[in-house]
Amino acid sequence: MPGLMEKFRKTDVYKSIFRHSYQDTQRNRALQIVDNVFLHLHPVRVSRHATNLSYTWGMGGITLLLFLVTIITGVILMFYYRPTAQYAYEDMKYLMNDVPFGPLIRNMHRWAAHAMVITVMLHMFRVFLTGSYKPPRQFNWVVGVILLVLTFLLSFTGYLLPWDQLSIWAVTVGTNMARATPLLGHEGPFGPELGMRPDNDVRFLLLGGTQVGPPTLLRFYVLHCIFLPLVASIFMAVHFWRVRKDGGISGPETVKRISS
Amino acid sequence: MPEENVGNRQTVAPTAIKPESSPAEAQRSLRSPGTAADEVPTIVAVPGPRKAKQDRPPAIDQGIWRMNRRNFLSVAGWLGFLGFIFASVVGALRYMFPRVLFEPPEKFKAGFPDEYVIGEVNEKYKDEQRVWIVREREGFYALIAICTHLGCTPRWLQAEEKFKCPCHGSGYYKDGINFEGPTPRPLERAMITLADDGQILVDKSIKFRYELGEWGKPGSFLKYTGT
Numbered sequence: 001m002p003g004l005m006e007k008f009r010k011t012d013v014y015k016s017i018f019r020h021s022y023q024d025t026q027r028n029r030a031l032q033i034v035d036n037v038f039l040h041l042h043p044v045r046v047s048r049h050a051t052n053l054s055y056t057w058g059m060g061g062i063t064l065l066l067f068l069v070t071i072i073t074g075v076i077l078m079f080y081y082r083p084t085a086q087y088a089y090e091d092m093k094y095l096m097n098d099v100p101f102g103p104l105i106r107n108m109h110r111w112a113a114h115a116m117v118i119t120v121m122l123h124m125f126r127v128f129l130t131g132s133y134k135p136p137r138q139f140n141w142v143v144g145v146i147l148l149v150l151t152f153l154l155s156f157t158g159y160l161l162p163w164d165q166l167s168i169w170a171v172t173v174g175t176n177m178a179r180a181t182p183l184l185g186h187e188g189p190f191g192p193e194l195g196m197r198p199d200n201d202v203r204f205l206l207l208g209g210t211q212v213g214p215p216t217l218l219r220f221y222v223l224h225c226i227f228l229p230l231v232a233s234i235f236m237a238v239h240f241w242r243v244r245k246d247g248g249i250s251g252p253e254t255v256k257r258i259s260s
Numbered sequence: 261m262p263e264e265n266v267g268n269r270q271t272v273a274p275t276a277i278k279p280e281s282s283p284a285e286a287q288r289s290l291r292s293p294g295t296a297a298d299e300v301p302t303i304v305a306v307p308g309p310r311k312a313k314q315d316r317p318p319a320i321d322q323g324i325w326r327m328n329r330r331n332f333l334s335v336a337g338w339l340g341f342l343g344f345i346f347a348s349v350v351g352a353l354r355y356m357f358p359r360v361l362f363e364p365p366e367k368f369k370a371g372f373p374d375e376y377v378i379g380e381v382n383e384k385y386k387d388e389q390r391v392w393i394v395r396e397r398e399g400f401y402a403l404i405a406i407c408t409h410l411g412c413t414p415r416w417l418q419a420e421e422k423f424k425c426p427c428h429g430s431g432y433y434k435d436g437i438n439f440e441g442p443t444p445r446p447l448e449r450a451m452i453t454l455a456d457d458g459q460i461l462v463d464k465s466i467k468f469r470y471e472l473g474e475w476g477k478p479g480s481f482l483k484y485t486g487t
Contacts, residue, residue: 169427173410205356209363 041240043248050249055130059123064236066116070154071229073109081161083221085214088163113155120151132250140242143235150232157224163217171220172212178203364388366465372458373400373484381416381434391450391462392416392423394434400482402450402462403436409443423447437470446470451479 008014020032033044049055080099081091095102124144127133133141160171179187183194184202191201198210208215243249320328327335368389376382376395385391390405390413403423405413412427422439423432430441437446451466460482468480475481 169412172412173427176411199361200357205353208356208358209361211363213363215358215362 041237041244043244045248047248047251049251056249057122057126059119059126063116063119063123066112066119067232067236069112070109070116073105073112074225074229076105077109078225083161083218085163085217088161088217092162092164113158117151117155120148124148130250137242137246137250140239140246143239143242147232147235147239150228150235154224154228154232157220157228160212160217160220161224168212171216175203175206175212175216178206367461367463369455370402370460370462373454373460373482373486376400381418383416385462386413389462389464391464393452393460393462397485398481399484400452400460401435401480402452404448404450404464404467406448407443408438408445408447409441414447449475449480452482453479454482454484 019035020028030044033039033042077095080095080102082088092106095106097103127141127144156171156174160167179185179201181188181191181202183190184196185191186196186198186201186203188196198204204210206216206219207213208219325332368385370385370391370393373395376393378395378397380395382393382395385393386405392403392405394401394403407414407425407427407430409425409428409430412425414423414425414430414432416422417424421434423434423436425431425441425443428442430438430443432438432443432447436449438444446469449468449470451463451468453461453463455461466479468474468477
């Protein structure tokens with residue numbers, strides 16, 4: 001068996017995927033990070049203080065983990081869910097009552113999504129408390145705020161998909177705020193003056209109609225499953241890359257003085 | 261590298277250059293004596309006519325044009341590209357506004373006036389049309405069943421004689437005036453008239469708002485005192 005493993009390690013396939021050994025040298029450890037398309041977003045070196053859980057709370061990493069959970073469980077849910085007014089609610093009920101492990105998958109998706117909103121905000125709170133939004137990290141703070149908004153939008157669009165009374169009316173209430181958008185809403189400042197009506201303003205764009213209906217379900221489904229995750233992934237890549245470029249996780253002043 | 265040698269050249273070089281080269285060049289050679297050994301021949305040589313760079317277009321009179329041909333093509337290319345992107349974005353936005361809406365029509369007929377009972381809030385058309393038709397002694401009015409707070413559908417509570425919104429607790433009297441909860445204004449009334457065939461005709465696209473003093477306008481109330 002070890003001989004077989006040794007043979008396998010010498011194949012081109014193995015060497016294409018695992019390009020570096022486990023050799024514990026500075027150079028090799030750096031190469032393992034740099035030569036991996038996923039890991040290279042991560043800083044090559046992490047200072048000791050940055051691994052201190054009481055400093056970072058690990059909230060950024062947990063948020064990423066929860067995002068991945070929602071991605072995987074979400075794809076699995078898509079195999080049963082049809083985003084039409086006729087089937088959406090029944091497919092949700094079917095998932096919850098008859099599909100093997102359906103309730104588990106749906107609840108994982110639901111709770112991971114709820115938890116993600118909480119961890120994103122805690123992450124933001126930590127960044128604020130440690131002053132990590134200050135230069136040179138101010139751009140990454142802005143990227144983080146965009147990611148916060150994207151997380152809210154993902155939550156909001158996902159809320160409609162069960163297509164029950166709670167979700168329909170919650171989204172009715174939520175999207176009614178778009179009526180009051182300045183310039184672009186038909187009840188907002190300067191909206192009517194610019195020719196905004198219920199059937200051509202920004203709320204209409206969101207709903208695909210003048211009220212929450214089947215087109216809304218379809219739009220929210222596409223936003224929830226494709227558009228927003230795609231945009232969020234792009235911004236997350238930038239977010240992690242910026243952490244590396246700005247010198248890794250910020251450190252307290254005392255740590256810097258000791259290490260220098 | 262022997263230093264004496266360098267020192268000698270430093271003294272010699274300026275005198276040798278003087279007759280042929282400009283004073284600026286002579287100064288430059290003075291400032292960097294360390295490399296003088298290499299520079300001397302180039303300085304002494306008589307500078308020929310400057311060779312024109314090949315990639316530089318000949319200076320021409322552009323007349324009224326403030327841009328040469330190459331820049332024009334570059335700008336035109338970029339404008340074309342940006343125009344394409346702009347048109348694509350506008351087209352994609354327009355794509356999101358369909359021409360046909362599969363929604364219930366704004367106008368509907370609500371039966372004959374005699375079918376209604378005086379003092380009753382009729383909920384027959386609430387599910388499909390989101391409208392209550394209220395029969396009073398003097399006539400009819402149509403209340404739109406959309407809470408003016410955030411758009412939920414209130415419920416008519418017969419026992420309490422009020423409309424109550426389940427979302428945030430807004431309450432309205434039977435005539436639509438708000439009296440409790442977070443709602444900022446009364447319910448809206450829809451245009452109500454009699455159609456040619458004698459049926460009640462409700463048009464939801466024309467709304468009457470109490471706070472704008474519109475409840476007295478024609479169409480906001482259907483006078484009917486027949487049996």
